[in-house]
Amino acid sequence: MSERERLQNYIDGRFVAPVRGEYLPVYEPATGHQFAEVASSDRADVDAACIAAERAARGWRETPVEKRAAILDAIANKLEAQLDRFASAESKDNGKPVSLARAVDIPRAVSNFRFFAGAIQHFASECHPTSADVLNYTLRTPLGVVGCISPWNLPLYLFTWKIAPALAAGNCVVAKPSEITPVTATMFAELCGEAGLPPGVLNLVHGTGPEVGEAICAHPTTKAISFTGGTKTGARIASVAAPLFKKLSLELGGKNPVLVFDDCAFDEMLATTLRSSFSNQGEICLCGSRIFVQDAIYERFKTEFVARAKKLRVSDPLEPTTEQGALVSEQHHAKVRSYLDLARKEGGTILCGGEVISPPGRCANGWFLSPAVIEGLPHNCRTSQEEIFGPVASLYRFKTEDEAVALANDTPYGLASVVWTRSLDRAHRVAGNLHAGITWVNCWMVRDLRTPFGGVKQSGVGREGGWEALRFFTEPKNVCLKLS
Ligand SMILES: NC(=O)C1=CN([C@@H]2O[C@H](COP(=O)(O)OP(=O)(O)OC[C@H]3O[C@@H](n4cnc5c(N)ncnc54)[C@H](O)[C@@H]3O)[C@@H](O)[C@H]2O)C=CC1
Numbered sequence: 001m002s003e004r005e006r007l008q009n010y011i012d013g014r015f016v017a018p019v020r021g022e023y024l025p026v027y028e029p030a031t032g033h034q035f036a037e038v039a040s041s042d043r044a045d046v047d048a049a050c051i052a053a054e055r056a057a058r059g060w061r062e063t064p065v066e067k068r069a070a071i072l073d074a075i076a077n078k079l080e081a082q083l084d085r086f087a088s089a090e091s092k093d094n095g096k097p098v099s100l101a102r103a104v105d106i107p108r109a110v111s112n113f114r115f116f117a118g119a120i121q122h123f124a125s126e127c128h129p130t131s132a133d134v135l136n137y138t139l140r141t142p143l144g145v146v147g148c149i150s151p152w153n154l155p156l157y158l159f160t161w162k163i164a165p166a167l168a169a170g171n172c173v174v175a176k177p178s179e180i181t182p183v184t185a186t187m188f189a190e191l192c193g194e195a196g197l198p199p200g201v202l203n204l205v206h207g208t209g210p211e212v213g214e215a216i217c218a219h220p221t222t223k224a225i226s227f228t229g230g231t232k233t234g235a236r237i238a239s240v241a242a243p244l245f246k247k248l249s250l251e252l253g254g255k256n257p258v259l260v261f262d263d264c265a266f267d268e269m270l271a272t273t274l275r276s277s278f279s280n281q282g283e284i285c286l287c288g289s290r291i292f293v294q295d296a297i298y299e300r301f302k303t304e305f306v307a308r309a310k311k312l313r314v315s316d317p318l319e320p321t322t323e324q325g326a327l328v329s330e331q332h333h334a335k336v337r338s339y340l341d342l343a344r345k346e347g348g349t350i351l352c353g354g355e356v357i358s359p360p361g362r363c364a365n366g367w368f369l370s371p372a373v374i375e376g377l378p379h380n381c382r383t384s385q386e387e388i389f390g391p392v393a394s395l396y397r398f399k400t401e402d403e404a405v406a407l408a409n410d411t412p413y414g415l416a417s418v419v420w421t422r423s424l425d426r427a428h429r430v431a432g433n434l435h436a437g438i439t440w441v442n443c444w445m446v447r448d449l450r451t452p453f454g455g456v457k458q459s460g461v462g463r464e465g466g467w468e469a470l471r472f473f474t475e476p477k478n479v480c481l482k483l484s
């Protein structure tokens with residue numbers, strides 16, 4: 001498949017047109033031009049994918065773990081061999097710097113498959129010797145067919161983060177990548193077939209969330225739904241899938257706090273906080289969007305942070321020196337800009353950025369925005385409370401540890417948090433008191449795929465990663481055996 005062609009569904013090991021023959025446009029964010037079109041599927045395509053997946057389920061479930069792992073490894077190897085091709089496609093489809101796709105997105109997609117190929121071979125279940133003659137042991141069987149719905153910000157990275165554990169655990173998958181960034185998942189499906197994944201084990205149905213995503217969630221064949229995306233969408237998915245008693249893993253939005261104490265290693269903190277605010281144009285659910293800085297170093301932080309943000313190179317994602325690319329869509333560009341207008345109305349001062357950028361040449365009509373830093377916002381205003389998901393960070397001043405923790409916890413979200421301090425006591429204390437699924441101390445986005453990943457409050461339900469993912473994609477069944 002060439003990424004310039006029509007992107008079709010991948011069902012039962014073949015590319016097929018959507019039943020009703022309709023397509024959605026796919027745009028290159030850096031130019032604002034349409035460069036492809038993607039199947040606009042409906043319930044009939046989801047039905048076909050579910051039938052194919054169900055047909056393949058027994059064969060895949062009964063495939064020995066070593067063989068499944070070998071196929072996952074073969075997929076990882078093939079992807080790694082085509083890293084540049086996939087990175088270019090990801091950058092074009094999403095707007096992110098190709099250097100980032102090359103260094104982070106595609107290598108992580110490779111690791112997702114390699115990691116779960118290894119993990120499934122070490123996965124074990126419990127045995128409870130109850131008494132001399134009673135033994136309880138727990139079987140962990142695949143669920144059958146599962147639905148995986150992924151977003152546009154880290155397209156292949158998050159697509160593979162879901163389907164790798166699902167496949168490793170012996171499930172067949174009906175997946176829907178975001179209709180905004182459908183290219184690399186389509187290329188990847190083809191690669192899976194070439195690597196020996198049997199037909200029907202992975203099926204891809206393209207289309208909009210309300211049509212295709214909801215049909216996957218509502219379909220009686222899918223036994224679990226793994227979703228990453230916005231909180232409102234997560235709530236909608238839960239309202240469809242929960243009454244059908246499906247297992248749900250929801251990885252949702254964040255309004256992540258960064259707590260900067262005055263005893264931190266300043267230079268390292270500054271460089272990392274710049275990354276945690278603006279990496280991938282701020283379009284990562286883990287980005288730190290509320291930065292709380294202790295009084296004594298507030299002015300220094302503000303001056304140096306703003307100076308560094310102003311220097312970030314916003315330009316053509318294909319240029320190797322570009323540090324920030326284009327926002328993913330015209331609609332999202334407008335949404336992020338609307339928050340900057342709102343910030344002004346809510347009393348904030350834009351210290352830098354928030355300007356629409358028009359790089360010379362082919363990117364003149366792209367959806368670029370310079371990284372924005374805001375100060376002076378009240379804690380309870382919408383700009384301080386809602387997920388913006390763009391290159392926008394707000395600064396707040398604090399005096400005491402208790403005050404910082406209370407302010408950090410004062411949002412409906414609870415995904416990630418970052419603490420900068422040299423005090424070990426404080427690091428442990430604050431990490432324990434923050435309402436978040438993930439706390440990084442003196443670092444950000446350092447990932448170990450064995451660790452539980454997910455959020456509390458409106459940031460989601462359930463955990464991904466490591467054993468958590470393999471447990472999610474299997475059903476425990478206890479067998480109680482009376483001996484003799
Ligand atoms: N936590 C995260 O990683 C992400 C958060 N977001 C947040 O969500 C906001 C809205 O962005 P969207 O593109 O609309 O994200 P979204 O959450 O609507 O999209 C994510 C995925 O869900 C699908 N989807 C949408 N509606 C659905 C439904 N009713 N049933 C099943 N699947 C559905 C989409 O087609 C896409 O594949 C963003 O501005 C951002 O704040 C967006 C993407 C990722």
Ligand SMILES: O=C(O)/C=C/C=C(\O)C(=O)O
Pocket residue numbers: 151153154158161228229251283284285286447453
């Ligand atoms: O697993 C990771 O390392 C990162 C995950 C990021 C998201 O889920 C996101 O940005 O939506």
